[in-house]
Amino acid sequence: MSGFWYGGDYNPEQWPEEVWREDVRLMDRAGVNLASVGIFSWARIEPRDGEFDFAWLDEVLDLLHAGGVRVDLATATASPPPWLALKHPEMLPVTVDGVTLSSGSRQAYCPSSPVYRRYAARLVERIVERYADHPALSLWHVNNEYGCHVSHCYCDASAAAFRVWLEEKYGTIEALNDAWGTAFWSQHYAGFDEILPPRAAPTFKNPTQVLDFDRFSSDELLACFRAEAAIIRARSDVPITTNFMGFFKPADYWTWAQEVDIVSDDSYPDPADPLAPAYGAMQRDLMRSLGGGAPWLLMEQSPGAVNWRERNAAKLPGQMRAWSYQSVARGADGILFFQWRQAVAGAEKFHAGMLPHGGTDTRVFREVEQLGAELATLSSVDGLLGQPVPAQVAIVFDWDSWWAIEQKASPTTISYLADVLGWHIALSAAGVTVDFVQATGDLSGYRAVVVPSLFVASDAQLEALDAYAAGGGSLVVGYLTGILDPDLHVRTGGYLGVLRETLGLWVEEFAPPAAPDLAALGGGEPPAVGVRGERIGGRASASLWSEYVRVDSADVEAVFDGGAPDGHPAVTRHARGSGQAWYVATRLDAEPLGLLLESILAEAGVERLPRIPGVEFVRRGAFLAAINHGQEPVALDLPGTDVLTGGSAAGLRLEPQGVALIREE
Numbered sequence: 001m002s003g004f005w006y007g008g009d010y011n012p013e014q015w016p017e018e019v020w021r022e023d024v025r026l027m028d029r030a031g032v033n034l035a036s037v038g039i040f041s042w043a044r045i046e047p048r049d050g051e052f053d054f055a056w057l058d059e060v061l062d063l064l065h066a067g068g069v070r071v072d073l074a075t076a077t078a079s080p081p082p083w084l085a086l087k088h089p090e091m092l093p094v095t096v097d098g099v100t101l102s103s104g105s106r107q108a109y110c111p112s113s114p115v116y117r118r119y120a121a122r123l124v125e126r127i128v129e130r131y132a133d134h135p136a137l138s139l140w141h142v143n144n145e146y147g148c149h150v151s152h153c154y155c156d157a158s159a160a161a162f163r164v165w166l167e168e169k170y171g172t173i174e175a176l177n178d179a180w181g182t183a184f185w186s187q188h189y190a191g192f193d194e195i196l197p198p199r200a201a202p203t204f205k206n207p208t209q210v211l212d213f214d215r216f217s218s219d220e221l222l223a224c225f226r227a228e229a230a231i232i233r234a235r236s237d238v239p240i241t242t243n244f245m246g247f248f249k250p251a252d253y254w255t256w257a258q259e260v261d262i263v264s265d266d267s268y269p270d271p272a273d274p275l276a277p278a279y280g281a282m283q284r285d286l287m288r289s290l291g292g293g294a295p296w297l298l299m300e301q302s303p304g305a306v307n308w309r310e311r312n313a314a315k316l317p318g319q320m321r322a323w324s325y326q327s328v329a330r331g332a333d334g335i336l337f338f339q340w341r342q343a344v345a346g347a348e349k350f351h352a353g354m355l356p357h358g359g360t361d362t363r364v365f366r367e368v369e370q371l372g373a374e375l376a377t378l379s380s381v382d383g384l385l386g387q388p389v390p391a392q393v394a395i396v397f398d399w400d401s402w403w404a405i406e407q408k409a410s411p412t413t414i415s416y417l418a419d420v421l422g423w424h425i426a427l428s429a430a431g432v433t434v435d436f437v438q439a440t441g442d443l444s445g446y447r448a449v450v451v452p453s454l455f456v457a458s459d460a461q462l463e464a465l466d467a468y469a470a471g472g473g474s475l476v477v478g479y480l481t482g483i484l485d486p487d488l489h490v491r492t493g494g495y496l497g498v499l500r501e502t503l504g505l506w507v508e509e510f511a512p513p514a515a516p517d518l519a520a521l522g523g524g525e526p527p528a529v530g531v532r533g534e535r536i537g538g539r540a541s542a543s544l545w546s547e548y549v550r551v552d553s554a555d556v557e558a559v560f561d562g563g564a565p566d567g568h569p570a571v572t573r574h575a576r577g578s579g580q581a582w583y584v585a586t587r588l589d590a591e592p593l594g595l596l597l598e599s600i601l602a603e604a605g606v607e608r609l610p611r612i613p614g615v616e617f618v619r620r621g622a623f624l625a626a627i628n629h630g631q632e633p634v635a636l637d638l639p640g641t642d643v644l645t646g647g648s649a650a651g652l653r654l655e656p657q658g659v660a661l662i663r664e665e
Contacts, residue, residue, distance in 0.1 A: 003033070003379025005297060005334030006372050007069070007356055010035040011325045012060045014343055020060060023341060024067035024356060029371020035064055035340065036299070039074040039144045040106065042123060043081035052126055056615070072241075072336075073137055075127060075228050077120040078144035079106040084119055091115040094155035097200045101150070105347075110153040111220040112161035117227060124231045132236040134652075142228045142242040145266060146221045151250030152213065154197045158220070163192045165216045178485040180208040204409045208488045211456075214403040218252045218548035222320060235658055243299040244290070246283040246416055252399035254438055255425065257290035264340070266300035269323070270315035275421075277629040280326055280423040281616060282434075286397070288331035289436035293388050295333035298324070303337050303364050312350070317363060318657030321371050322627050325659045328375075329618035329625035330433075331389045335375065337368075376642060381643055383663070387621025391435040394443065394604045395423055396451045396465075404488060405455040405480065412512040412545065414480065419452045419587065423478075426593045430601055431608035440464045447604040448474040453483040456488065464503040470577030474604040477503060477583050478544050494550070503583045504554035504574035510547050511564040514582030529586050531570045535556025535599050540592030546570070547585050554583070557596075571596065576610075580604075609637065615654065626660040640664040 007027070007485055012020050027035070036454060038045070046052050064071055085092055085103035091113040093101045098217070098658060101108060102135055109116040115178045170176040173189055182188045187206055189195055198213050212609070229240050239261035246267055255480070256290060257263055265287045269276035287296045303320050305312040315323075324335045331511040342353030354368045378384055402416040427434050427450070437460035443449050449468060454461065455478075462482055469475040482496040491497050494506025513526040529542040535557045546560055549569040558571035572583045609617040614630025636652040645652075649662040 004328075004375040004385060005034040005070075006342070006375050007032040007034040007337065008036065009300065010037050010064075010338035011040065011339060011341075011343070012037070013041050013056070014345070015058070015341065016058075019341075020063055023355075024063050024069065026360065027069055027340070028067055029360075030354065030368050032069055032340070032354075033378050034070045034138065034334065034336065036072040036074060036141055037061065037064070038076045038127075039141065040076070040079045041074075041266060042076040042079060043083075045076055045127070046081065046123060048083060049087065049399070054126075054130055057131075059133055060201070061131065061136050065134070070138040071134070071135070071136040072139040072141045073127070073131055073134075074141040074546055074633060075124045075143060075232075077123060077224075077228065080109050080116065080119070082493040084116075088115045090155075090157070092155075093150040093153040094158075096152070096154050096198075098154070100155075105149070107149040107181070109150070110155050110157055111217075111224050112155075112158045114157065117224065118226070121227060121231060124228045124384070126258040127236045128232050132232075132238070137238055139262070140232050140236065140238055140240040141231075141434050142225050142232070142240060145219075145227040145243055145245055146225060147248070147250045148245060151221070152217045154199050159196050161220060162197055162213065162216050162473035163195055165219065166195060166212065167192050169212075178558050179514075180206055180212075181487075182206070183488065207404070207407055207409070210407060211400065211404055211488055214250070215252070215400075217583075218250060218255070218399075221251060222256055222259065223480050225256070229259065241297065241299070244287065247286065249399075249402055249417075253286075253290055254399065262297055263287050263291040263294070264297040267298060268300075268302060268306060270309065270313065271305075271315045271319060272311065275425075277326070277616065277627075278321070278425050278428065279322060279421060281330065281428060281618075282421055284330035284332065285424070285434050285538075286436050288389055292295060292446075292516075293331070293435070295331055295386055297334040297336065298327045298332045299336050300338040301327075301336075302352050303354050304356070305350075306352070307348055307350040314352075316657060317347050318367070318655075319363075322366055322629065322657040322659055323624060324371055325661070326616065326627055328378075328384075329389075329616075329620050329623075329627070329661075331620065331622060333385055335371070378643070378661070381621030384620060384661070389433060389620045390616065391426055391433045392445075392447045393601070394435045394437040394446045395420060395427075396439050396449065396454060397436045398439065398456065398461075399455055400486065401453060401455040401457075403456075404484065405453060411510050412514070414544070415452065416453060416455075419478065422587065422590075422593070423450050423452050426590065426597055427589075428616070429594055429611070430597050431611045431617070432601065432606060433609065443468040443473065444471070446473065448476065449607045450476045450478070451481055456484050456486060457482045457497065458486050462497045463501050466576070469502055469579040469581045472578040474600055475502065475576075476600060477579045477581065478588075479585050479587075480549065499581075500552075502576050503572065504576075504581070504582045505549055505551045505569070505572055505583060507585075508548040508550050512547075513543075513547050520617075527563075529563055529575060530561035531558050531586060531588065531592065533571060535571060535596050536588065536592035537595045540589060542570070542586040542588045542592070544587040545585070549583070549585050557582075560586070589617060612636075615659065622663055624662045624664055626654060626656040626662065628656055628658045631656055636660065636662075638662055638664075
């Protein structure tokens with residue numbers, strides 16, 4: 001493609017043939033140039049075992065090609081047909097409680113099932129054989145939203161695959177027993193054949209077994225993708241993708257991103273949630289980061305209300321456009337939707353479509369047309385399409401830590417994602433664009449790196465962070481970092497591992513604020529935590545966490561004020577080599593966290609974007625994007641020209657949900 005991709009999921013199998021030609025005509029009117037086809041069409045392509053019907057799909061692809069619409073062709077393996085489940089019920093997934101899930105919905109398969117994998121491979125082979133050279137083909141779409149409904153399967157086939165995975169990882173049962181700490185609660189295994197998935201149990205399960213099953217389950221889904229991708233790559237050099245789902249806990253996307261040619265994402269922030277723009281910005285930054293900064297594709301979003309929330313809010317006028325430009329500003333070279341034509345039957349008939357039930361004389365379709373026309377124009381504007389998004393600050397994000405910190409029998413109830421979002425919001429409010437990184441990734445290009453709760457950390461990860469600080473970087477470390485090694489064994493002697501030297505301190509004891517843990521007797525939210533210090537603006541409040549920090553050589557910048565650790569360090573700073581290492585032993589509220597970051601970013605020499613409350617600023621290529629997520633108009637006073645209107649950005653009035661793309665002077 002020479003311009004922005006624009007379009008969405010197209011499901012012609014749900015409609016009579018006479019509708020297909022109208023669809024192509026209206027796609028042209030809307031500016032659609034890419035359609036995702038065949039995602040849920042296995043039963044139509046293979047109506048009976050071994051009987052394939054491609055005539056209808058031939059016609060659809062030929063019509064799209066004739067109409068100038070490129071195709072993102074799916075492998076159709078996301079939803080096996082009923083005949084397959086009836087013939088092979090052993091391929092159906094089983095829950096942790098032993099319940100077998102039936103067909104009649106979607107994703108009714110066990111990812112480890114040899115039967116499912118065999119039939120899926122046969123289907124992919126036939127599709128690739130037929131369409132690898134089709135002139136409309138621009139992208140291969142493997143499966144769909146892996147793990148969305150069945151991320152972990154506990155059936156006997158999964159148990160057998162889990163044992164193989166464990167034996168490959170540990171080599172010997174003695175090594176597994178040591179890693180899992182099976183001396184505890186008489187869990188010692190004499191052989192791999194004794195091991196089961198962490199099914200429903202009387203009380204707390206073995207933590208390392210649970211973490212290994214999380215790792216295994218992500219790997220098994222990825223093995224399904226790899227098998228299909230290998231079939232495609234043997235016959236076709238067209239790029240391959242599968243749609244990620246933002247911050248999706250069951251799949252370690254750092255590993256997955258290495259397997260796709262283009263990172264693509266499904267994003268559905270809630271229009272009723274005031275944090276939706278902030279969360280959306282964080283999700284888009286993750287997608288760009290997963291691809292190493294390369295352009296990515298917004299594979300799915302909704303043009304209006306979805307159908308699956310308890311209450312399904314419609315998007316405000318202009319909100320779909322504003323959120324689409326948020327993706328473009330943060331590195332996307334394509335904006336797609338679910339779906340093209342709003343369905344009239346099935347479980348998603350009330351999910352919005354680009355072409356709504358009301359037809360073309362609707363607000364949604366007019367907004368779809370407007371965005372399509374704008375993206376077509378922007379495709380020929382130099383300095384935006386394919387351009388990078390510069391970032392001088394990074395946040396370390398780690399799936400092992402996410403999985404482990406939210407297990408039961410952990411120090412307290414922690415939402416890992418909420419913690420990361422708090423840091424991202426604070427950095428965005430400070431006028432900073434953020435990349436996400438792995439601790440062992442290349443950190444050398446960042447002036448500051450933030451590490452929120454790296455609960456599970458290898459020696460290599462901790463050493464990489466130490467080397468970053470010693471080499472001149474500004475390292476900011478949050479609480480509950482370096483607590484466990486990758487086997488979930490505690491790092492004794494004050495936790496932190498090598499970061500004890502980096503930070504110039506150690507942690508003596510956890511002391512999280514807690515309300516009475518007796519709900520029937522009035523237990524409630526934990527109390528706030530008091531913190532005082534000049535860096536955070538005097539006395540401030542925090543929440544969720546506190547601890548007894550023992551300083552060796554660090555400077556104390558703020559202390560706890562009240563509560564169990566009264567007077568103990570809450571924020572510290574330590575010179576490490578030619579850099580600085582900060583430690584934050586609590587979850588600071590927004591205002592004190594913002595003040596602390598002002599100091600850290602200024603000392604690190606981080607460049608800032610303009611800051612106006614409610615307005616999101618992002619720089620990409622030659623452009624500065626401004627998006628007003630607030631409820632009131634704002635006036636911009638910036639040098640340059642808004643390419644969307646052709647007017648000057650000096651004195652530009654930006655309405656709520658308004659967007660400006662400013663070519664800076």
